Amino acid sequence: MADKNFDIDFHLRHSAPALNPGGMDELMKLVSRLHGRLLDRTRPLWEMYLIEGLEGNRFGIYTKTTTRW
Structure with missing residues (x-):
């Protein structure tokens, strides 16, 4: 089911x-x-x-989530 209010650019x-x-x-x-x-x-x-912009032409990915609902 698609969420019409979901904005991927926010996340x-x-x-x-x-x-x-x-x-x-x-x-x-x-x-x-x-x-x-x-x-x-x-x-x-x-x-x-x-x-972006790390030494050695590297990059990182940081993900933040929660376990609380």
């Missing part, structure tokens, strides 16, 4: 460390900041971030 996001290219320290700071934000309880409780 799939791009991000990058403040220092570009970023190393492990910058990646951890970014993920810490992203993790500290509360999920919007009026929407499905998940977010996924494509993290």
